[in-house]
Amino acid sequence: MSCLFGYIGEPDIGLLDRMADILKHRxxxxxxxxxxxxxxxxxxxxxxxxxxxxxxxxxxxHQKQKVVFGYSGVFFNVPGQNGQGLNTExxxxxxLLANPEMILSELEGAFIGVLTKGDCSFLVRDAAGVKVIYWxxxxxxxxxxxxxxxxxxxxxxxxxLRTRSLPEYLTFSFVPGKNxxxxxxxxxxxxxxxxxxxxxxxxxxxxxxxxxxATHSLSDTDxxxxxxxxxxxxVDECCAISKKPPAVFVSGGIDSSAILALTAKKFxxxxxxxxxxxxxxxxxxxxDFISMIVNRYNTDHTWLEIKPKAFxxxxxxxxxxxxxxxxxxxxxxxFLIAEKASKVADVVLNGEGGDPCFGGPKNxxxxxxxxxxxxxxxxxxxxxxxxxxxxxxxxxSDLSQLLNPDIIKASGGEEALYSIIxxxxxxxxxxxxxxxxxxxxxxxxxxxxxxxKVDKMTSANQVLALPPLFSKKIIETSMMCxxxxxxxxxxxxxxxKKAVEDVVPSPICLRPKSGMMVPVKFWFKGExxxxxxxxxSRKRINQLGIFNADYVHNLMNYDxxxxxxxxxxxxxxxxxxxxxWYEQMLGE
Amino acid sequence: MKCPECGYGQKYKFGxxxxxxxxxxAIDPKASPLTDFAVKKTIxxxxxxxxxxxxYFQLFSALYRLIEKKKTLNMVVIFIFSLGFTIIGYFVSxxxxxxxxxxxxxxxxxCCMILFLWIRQRPLNLSFNDIDSLIQAYTKAHPQExxxxxxxxxxxxxxxxxxxxxxxxxxxxxxxxxxxxxxxxILNRFHTEHKTLILSANMQPAYIFKAYQQxxxxxxxxxxxxxxxxxxxxxxxxxxxxxQTKWALDGKTIIDLGLxxxxxxxLEKPIWIPDLATSNIILTRGVTEDNIxxxxxxxxxxxxxxxxxxxxxxxxxxxxxxxxxxxxxxAIGDNGSVLPGYG
Numbered sequence: 060m061s062c063l064f065g066y067i068g069e070p071d072i073g074l075l076d077r078m079a080d081i082l083k084h085r086x087x088x089x090x091x092x093x094x095x096x097x098x099x100x101x102x103x104x105x106x107x108x109x110x111x112x113x114x115x116x117x118x119x120x121h122q123k124q125k126v127v128f129g130y131s132g133v134f135f136n137v138p139g140q141n142g143q144g145l146n147t148e149x150x151x152x153x154x155l156l157a158n159p160e161m162i163l164s165e166l167e168g169a170f171i172g173v174l175t176k177g178d179c180s181f182l183v184r185d186a187a188g189v190k191v192i193y194w195x196x197x198x199x200x201x202x203x204x205x206x207x208x209x210x211x212x213x214x215x216x217x218x219x220l221r222t223r224s225l226p227e228y229l230t231f232s233f234v235p236g237k238n239x240x241x242x243x244x245x246x247x248x249x250x251x252x253x254x255x256x257x258x259x260x261x262x263x264x265x266x267x268x269x270x271x272x273a274t275h276s277l278s279d280t281d282x283x284x285x286x287x288x289x290x291x292x293x294v295d296e297c298c299a300i301s302k303k304p305p306a307v308f309v310s311g312g313i314d315s316s317a318i319l320a321l322t323a324k325k326f327x328x329x330x331x332x333x334x335x336x337x338x339x340x341x342x343x344x345x346x347d348f349i350s351m352i353v354n355r356y357n358t359d360h361t362w363l364e365i366k367p368k369a370f371x372x373x374x375x376x377x378x379x380x381x382x383x384x385x386x387x388x389x390x391x392x393x394f395l396i397a398e399k400a401s402k403v404a405d406v407v408l409n410g411e412g413g414d415p416c417f418g419g420p421k422n423x424x425x426x427x428x429x430x431x432x433x434x435x436x437x438x439x440x441x442x443x444x445x446x447x448x449x450x451x452x453x454x455x456s457d458l459s460q461l462l463n464p465d466i467i468k469a470s471g472g473e474e475a476l477y478s479i480i481x482x483x484x485x486x487x488x489x490x491x492x493x494x495x496x497x498x499x500x501x502x503x504x505x506x507x508x509x510x511x512k513v514d515k516m517t518s519a520n521q522v523l524a525l526p527p528l529f530s531k532k533i534i535e536t537s538m539m540c541x542x543x544x545x546x547x548x549x550x551x552x553x554x555x556k557k558a559v560e561d562v563v564p565s566p567i568c569l570r571p572k573s574g575m576m577v578p579v580k581f582w583f584k585g586e587x588x589x590x591x592x593x594x595x596s597r598k599r600i601n602q603l604g605i606f607n608a609d610y611v612h613n614l615m616n617y618d619x620x621x622x623x624x625x626x627x628x629x630x631x632x633x634x635x636x637x638x639x640w641y642e643q644m645l646g647e
Numbered sequence: 648m649k650c651p652e653c654g655y656g657q658k659y660k661f662g663x664x665x666x667x668x669x670x671x672x673a674i675d676p677k678a679s680p681l682t683d684f685a686v687k688k689t690i691x692x693x694x695x696x697x698x699x700x701x702x703y704f705q706l707f708s709a710l711y712r713l714i715e716k717k718k719t720l721n722m723v724v725i726f727i728f729s730l731g732f733t734i735i736g737y738f739v740s741x742x743x744x745x746x747x748x749x750x751x752x753x754x755x756x757x758c759c760m761i762l763f764l765w766i767r768q769r770p771l772n773l774s775f776n777d778i779d780s781l782i783q784a785y786t787k788a789h790p791q792e793x794x795x796x797x798x799x800x801x802x803x804x805x806x807x808x809x810x811x812x813x814x815x816x817x818x819x820x821x822x823x824x825x826x827x828x829x830x831x832x833i834l835n836r837f838h839t840e841h842k843t844l845i846l847s848a849n850m851q852p853a854y855i856f857k858a859y860q861q862x863x864x865x866x867x868x869x870x871x872x873x874x875x876x877x878x879x880x881x882x883x884x885x886x887x888x889x890x891q892t893k894w895a896l897d898g899k900t901i902i903d904l905g906l907x908x909x910x911x912x913x914l915e916k917p918i919w920i921p922d923l924a925t926s927n928i929i930l931t932r933g934v935t936e937d938n939i940x941x942x943x944x945x946x947x948x949x950x951x952x953x954x955x956x957x958x959x960x961x962x963x964x965x966x967x968x969x970x971x972x973x974x975x976x977x978a979i980g981d982n983g984s985v986l987p988g989y990g
Contacts, residue, residue, distance in 0.1 A: 423817055423842040430812050430844075430858055432803035434834055436792075439803075446839060456698070492808050493815075548816040548866045549842070 061085065062518065063131035063171055063192065064209050065105035067180045067255060068200025075104045077212035078204060082108060084380065085205065085518050093118040095127040095175060103175045105129040111405045111521060121147055125177050126156055131205060132170030132190045133523070135296040135530075163252055164265035167531050168296075169523075171247075173203060180255040186266045186531040187412070188249030188506035189524075191514055195244045201255050205518070206382045207244055208644065217243070218645055223470040225462060225605065229454035230476055232386035232633060233508040237262075239383050240644075246383075249506045266531065269498055271538040272489040282540045283557035286417075289536050290558065293527035294321040297408055300523065306332040306404035308396060308524075309352060309360075310575060311345030313556055313567055314410030316352045318527055320562035322408060323356035333358040334400050334407075336365050336392045342578045351564050363399055365392050367586040375639045380519040384640035385512050386453070386633030388577035393516040401520040411509050412528030415500040416537040418551035420572055421450045425496055443484055444477035447499070454630055460610045461630075479503075493542035501534060580628030591615060594635050603641065606634065648676050651687035673788035679781055680714045680773070686785050689713055690793075692951065699952040700793045700834040702827045703782070708918050708949035710778055715916075729759030775921050795830040799851035804858075813858065816866040818842040819963065820859060824875035824884050826851050828948055837956055841963065843872075848884060850893070863895055871899055872963060877906040877917075878944030904959070905968035906947040908935050913970045919943040 062085040064078040079090050086108030095103045107118050107129055120127035137151050146152070155162040159174055159181055166172070169189035174181045182203055184192055194203040197215040210216050219242040224234045237245045247253055250266025298305060304326045309315045323331050333353050337344040346362075353360040370377070370391050377394045378384065400407050414420065425447060433442035448455045455476070458467060483499045510529065517524040527533070537545070540554050547553035556568045583591055595615060600608040611634060614627045648657045655667035663672040676682045689709050693701045733756040740751035786794065818841070823829040826847040832838065838845045850856040863869060873888070875881030885903050888894045911917050922942030947969065948955050958969060958978065967973040
């Protein structure tokens with residue numbers, strides 16, 4: 060679904076076309092372009108992949124006013140924009156030109172945008188990070204795009220692996236923050252504006268949701284009522300995008316069930332198209348809960364069974380679509396379900412955002428870390444950071460055995476990883492520890508993992524995915540909620556559950572949190588065993604020079620290995636993802 | 648004697664310091680059923696190459712099973728020799744008494760098998776002290792950082808956040824009979840991994856016990872789980888805790904995860920540890936009631952930490968005691984026969 064790309068600076072003939080060619084998987088309905096020449100050596104060229112659901116242009120330029128503006132995605136608070144196209148007569152646009160930074164920071168929706176006014180340019184990303192934009196700067200220009208790979212269309216942009224990203228990827232399963240896997244290529248963070256003026260780049264975070272934390276008791280406030288109102292408004296905004304009702308992805312959990320319930324209420328006469336995934340009857344699944352919610356709302360439901368034989372041939376391409384590697388096995392089902400949904404819908408709603416905003420699975424674990432304090436084998440400094448990184452349950456504890464020692468040294472070791480988390484823990488706001496965790500979850504996991512993978516996987520299938528639970532208003536309200544409403548005793552997301560208990564069946568409300576358990580451990584014992592052996596062959600690993608081939612070999616032989624590594628299936632998946640990504644993005 | 652550090656094959660006559668790397672051998676191979684190399688390898692396996700903390704009984708059980716495995720290997724050797732003798736006997740009988748060769752061969756075979764079976768059924772003649780002294784000698788010479796003790800470590804929780812922490816509750820509370828068990832689970836991060844408040848029946852760590860008291864007062868429905876050895880003290884743990892008012896467990900549902908004597912039948916080869924003050928014989932596959940009367944016990948943690956924690960996770964998840972029929976059904980399914988890690 061759509062994309063935005065372009066550059067600001069010295070002209071490069073053919074650059075925009077090359078970028079469009081790289082992004083053609085996101086431009087099924089062709090693309091539009093615009094150009095503004097400020098001087099012979101300073102131009103702005105911008106392109107946008109056209110989406111099936113949107114109507115009208117999303118790029119405008121006005122040579123006389125020396126203005127060019129373009130965006131990809133949707134706005135929720137710009138009157139008359141969605142579906143009607145941009146035009147310079149729109150009063151909102153006039154306000155934008157009068158005070159670009161302020162108006163850009165007020166925009167709500169799921170979008171990325173670029174505005175140039177005179178010799179000053181701005182890049183903007185929405186509050187939660189539903190859409191993503193990358194940028195880089197060289198001596199001649201600033202280049203930007205919805206995907207990193209398009210930046211390489213500029214021959215001055217170097218493909219150089221950022222060594223520090225390797226332990227970050229292995230610890231988090233993604234690269235957190237503004238950095239990417241490449242040196243000098245950056246991801247604009249959510250709720251941020253980048254200003255480019257006279258060759259200087261400055262970024263500023265304008266969406267400071269931490270400041271919404273209540274500083275005094277709000278015991279009389281009906282928070283669940285507030286959440287319900289905000290969620291209904293958010294669903295309304297998402298449903299208004301397209302003429303036909305959106306589809307909904309359901310997982311059986313409270314979040315997606317709430318979204319489906321409220322969407323169905325808006326379209327009482329039309330069965331909503333819903334989709335869910337499972338991995339086969341022999342594996343744990345949520346199908347009973349899914350049936351409960353889709354039957355209640357009489358949806359037109361599609362069950363999608365995911366098996367390795369369905370995706371192995373596509374896996375390399377899917378990882379290419381991911382752009383920056385993301386080692387979460389759920390990316391494949393994300394892609395396949397979007398592929399399925401694209402045949403009948405151009406807008407889908409999902410339940411992303413419920414955990415980061417209202418209670419994640421790390422909360423109780425981190426509270427216990429706080430209670431027990433540093434263990435005898437731990438130093439006082441950084442023990443919270445260490446516990447947080449361990450809570451990701453990826454390869455943090457394996458780094459010293461998995462990675463080449465030179466890489467660990469060059470990347471700054473564990474301290475470099477702690478330094479990503481420390482600012483959140485030490486920040487003055489929010490004060491409450493649960494809210495600090497919420498802040499980390501929204502700004503790291505939400506912004507750099509969840510929303511990015513959904514955006515890439517759905518955009519590759521020409522579908523716009525919208526997460527009503529990740530709206531700007533919901534984030535603000537959730538920060539306002541006292542922590543004990545978000546984690547009531549040991550009940551996660553209590554305020555959200557109360558907000559939707561009238562529309563979501565109580566077994567779903569009462570069930571404990573269960574993540575999407577992709578059966579990678581079993582796949583690597585069976586259908587993917589040979590595949591893994593081929594991709595992770597000693598020869599390939601040694602040629603890469605990044606990983607310890609013996610350790611990878613031990614992971615592969617989990618049933619014979621003395622080590623019996625914890626979560627070996629997930630680790631193998633992360634390695635395979637990385638290798639596919641590396642070979643395609645950095646050359647074979 | 649193979650050096651566990653450098654792999655050098657040290658000859659016994661050259662003493663107990665490795666000629667290659669100066670490693671200090673702790674165990675005399677002529678006086679012990681195991682060597683330094685075997686003990687080191689066992690510790691490596693238990694810890695998953697230094698990943699996990701372990702208890703004394705986890706090491707004890709692993710070493711015992713290693714010695715027993717060696718005995719089994721010896722059985723295979725004996726059997727092969729028996730077969731060899733039978734074949735030799737057959738050819739000898741051909742020359743001595745060809746008419747009686749069948750009878751002669753059969754007699755040799757039967758005698759060998761009777762000898763074989765007699766040796767096999769004899770219990771492994773190892774006392775508790777045999778293995779304990781081995782562990783003491785090795786750990787004295789080579790202290791094991793990853794072996795937990797009964798000593799409670801000091802908990803230095805973040806006092807600034809205590810008020811906030813106590814507004815919430817863990818998913819469950821796990822009370823262990825022994826403190827080294829609690830230590831092992833905490834140091835292996837079981838508490839954060841499974842969102843469980845862990846402490847021992849002797850109210851340690853003390854700071855955590857104080858937090859427990861406040862949590863249970865504010866959130867009385869918090870799940871309470873017990874874990875203990877199959878021993879006199881273990882089976883009485885629940886009633887003991889109920890009598891101690893500080894635990895405030897009266898009227899609460901307590902899930903006793905075991906180890907219960909009645910579930911031992913589902914284990915292939917549990918290890919019975921004798922009462923330390925009296926008997927010095929270790930039995931396996933013994934009769935339950937007799938063993939109990941003699942003061943024997945089965946430590947609940949007689950498998951590797953990783954496997955033990957997986958079992959504990961399952962037991963907590965399904966709310967069924969360890970190795971109960973419900974547990975076994977989930978752990979090994981209908982087609983499985985042996986629970987990994989035991990026997």
